Amino acid sequence: MAVTSQTNADLAAIAEVLRGAESFAVCGHVGPDGDCLGSQLVVYHALKALGKNVTCLLAKADPIETGLLFLPGVDDMVVAADYDGKPDVFVALDVPTVERIGDDAAAVQAACPVTVTIDHHASETTMSAYTYVDPDAAATAMLVWELAALLGVERTPEIATCAYTGLVTDTGRFQFQNTDKAAFASAFEMVAAGADPAAVAREVFQNRSVASLELERIMLSRMRSSFGGAYVSSYLTRADFDEVGAVKTDAEPLINTIRAITGVRVACILREEPEHIRGSFRAKDDTDVAAIANAMGGGGHRAAAGFTLREPLDQAIKRVDAVVAAALGVDDDERCAEACGQTEAARVADASNTEAVRL
Template sequence: MAPTPQTNTDLAAIADALRASDDIVICGHVSPDGDCLGSQLALAAALKGLGKRVACLLAKDEPADARLSFLPGFADLVPAARYDGPARTFVAVDVPTRARIGDAVSLLDASETSVVVDHHAAETTMADLTYVDPDAASTTMLVWELAGLLGADRIGDVALCCYAGLVTDTGRFQYQNTDAAALRAASEMAAAGADAAFVSRAVFQSRSEASVRLEGVAIGRMRLEAGGAIAQSWLSREDFEALGATKADAEPVIDALRSIAGVRVACVLREQDGAVRGSLRAKDGTDVAAIARRFGGGGHVAAAGFTLELPLSEAVTTVGRALEEAVAVASQAPLSSDAPAAPSAPDEGVCRS
């Protein structure tokens, strides 16, 4: 029988539960980023080192970001819809809600014991055992600690995967979540074999030609509104098709908009899978998660996302209006440092017309 759900147990209890299981699946959120995949693959490496049978699942049957293909175990990722389950223990990392685990919901429901390890705050839990630390710069920091509690060998693969998640979720150690704890963890991971220069080249200096050209398209049609406080752009399905670009190729675009002096909020809308997906970034006190929630999405204060089932032109107008309202409110407060952010939208709910 599964334990009574606990909204914030401790990592030691989760380590005990994983130690007691020999059949484990690990899933992250849809459109997995570096922290998500790094958390999955690091925990899998730690558990496999203890002799456990472990599978890492993709929430949706779609390719993961190729920039992260250097992560050990990346080639073994299995779409949840194609996994021959269920498994005894279901672990969700870097994802707080059922809506974000896609095709893996049935595996969650069929498991004997379910676990969540995350750094996104959530009002409810979907698992029997949940550990959430919103102050952690990345979920891989929590997985790093968990691997230590498991008594697993953290040298090599575990360190590399955890470092990749940490460096991406801190924006190359540029965001305010780059605190002393994050830097200590990075130091420990580097000492355990994570090659910082290698990760930086693989993730941040290996963009495809299509990605760079797609950024040029977005910058070419960028709008600066509210006296330069808002940078908004969009990418159509035709833009992707013309360049042979993937959705992963669009991920770096928003950072270019965010880097403009005076911009408080950056937004990129992209037409994808019959809907419009929005990514939001802030670099002051503007709460973009609140903006995303208006459209059924969510995320961090300075990094959020959502999905709209609207025509692209209508989405541009609707979101632009919401951005102007949010910036008008935020402009009454003084500028502050960046809040925690990630290089890709951490949450994308759906808002229908």
């Protein structure tokens, strides 16, 4: 594993810091995914086992994904805006910068005498006094799994379940390019300690709402295949969510549907929110979608990344198309030819439909 230049402490040193303190706030990023929540709860359970006073924070009051509500300890989590404690240590997990934990959690962090970050997202800056970032790790859950052992606590079925959930989600069910022998070795240990892969799969991947399926129908109806099928994209509006009674978390599984299409290298879904457009990328080859997202102020992993744009949806679509085209090596002439071809195909289709109505 290769740590970043921002790393200034190893996991053993961080374990010593944690053992020497009594009270903790443990936080992840806004819109926590399985790796974020799972990692937080691993540290929560491990520190509780040492008799520490621990609070797991949610950066914002947004609903947790339905498929993650089964995680042991999730009911004990506190929204950062409602937290008034003064912990000795603030532990940031699966988050590289203070901006990604939101203003309320950032205020808690700023008031803490000791700050710690454990993450696998490479970043040019750091937010903590003690930092360990390993971008080669498939998931932050792998790092906190090791941390729990270094703390000297029993890695219980609860800890194993939280860690395994983080690992299986951030590797896309062990399908993403970050899946390596270290990931499988960690998964083996987690299952041996009591994680149940079938039970986790049922909760996380086989637990979709009808509204989520309705969103998928809408998303597929707008799907566009570009650049010879290398790039596939779609979008959802706020009205779509209102129409089918969906919430934001209902859209989370959708990008994997279009990523699965034959020939696709990069998939993207844009989601309209009240004040911005949220975009998600997935790669199926060695294309670095984190670099593509970074060009628009976002970030993530090589195989999965996200970004936020503050502009109208139609402009956002054009901007993302241009950035992806550049990343895939598509020149302006090719883009123009493809756009003209799509316009002509649409014109022919409209003419055919008109003729059919006349007949």
